[in-house]
Amino acid sequence: MSYYNTIEQEAVAEFKDKGSKFIAYAFPFADVGLLKSILSQLKKEHPKAVHFCFAYRIGNDGNTFRSSDDGEPSGSAGKPILGQIDSKEVTDVLVVVVRYFGGTLLGVSGLINAYKSTAAMALQVVPIVRKPVLYYCHIQFDYTQQNDILIILKANSCVIVSQENQLFSTIKVGVPEERKEEVLYRLKNLRNVEVMV
Incomplete structure (x- = not known):
């Protein structure tokens, strides 16, 4: 492949379910070394949030990727976020979803839906660019x-x-x-x- 799709600017989207608030941040991201500073910046901005789940995919071959549930039930947050990055067929992208707990448990299927929807919304509002x-x-x-x-x-x-x-x-x-x-x-x-x- 001589081209790949990515994003060149940041985007934010918000989703609410049963009192819990989910805020997705999409970042252009090509250097894993920047992950810690991005997460610590978001933790400063959202000191009362309980989870900072994320996923990224880097490189033209798509083999460099990672997802994190950050304390949510296994597979309920990071994988759905990564799934949205992959469904948009983009690379060099990081999506972090910040969660404020609203008091009501959503269950695994509710969490999967919330993280997937929030990540999808953030990737919908940012322009996708084609690069050689x-x-x-x-x-x-x-x-x-x-x-x-x-x-x-x-x-x-x-x-x-x-x-x-x-x-x-x-x-x-x-x-x-x-x-x-x-x-x-x-x-x-x-x-x-x-x-x-």
């Missing part, structure tokens, strides 16, 4: 060749991640998967240009 799968490489070259290289990159919708200009310049670039062969071929035809994958 990028193949990353470093290009090292003589500074005088910068124009030639930038013309190739721009013509092929490449994304420049970082750039260093010294005697020899280095660019880290994301090349759309479907343009990879053409870009590498054109770069390698330039003199004194080194491409490291």
Whole structure:
């Protein structure tokens, strides 16, 4: 697959059932290292909430994912949230559902419905964007060749991640998967240009 679907902005949705309040937060999310800080920020914003259940899926292959029931009965929160991420066919997404207990037990089926509905609502209000799968490489070259290289990159919708200009310049670039062969071929035809994958 040369494209994937994701979100680029945050979204919030709220759902109520028998006095319990569920608030879903959807985040663009590509770095598992950010999970703790996102959860601690939400816990500061909602000090009286009892559960912070979540699910995420990361990467183009979809193999990096996790869900948490955070004390709710097993499978009643995290899995339904992950199910909504998957039904929207998005990746690089985190959904956290914050629950305020209303005094009445909802039962496992009630919880599944509440977490599923809240996650679905948050993912409905945020625009889904289609992005190309990028193949990353470093290009090292003589500074005088910068124009030639930038013309190739721009013509092929490449994304420049970082750039260093010294005697020899280095660019880290994301090349759309479907343009990879053409870009590498054109770069390698330039003199004194080194491409490291």
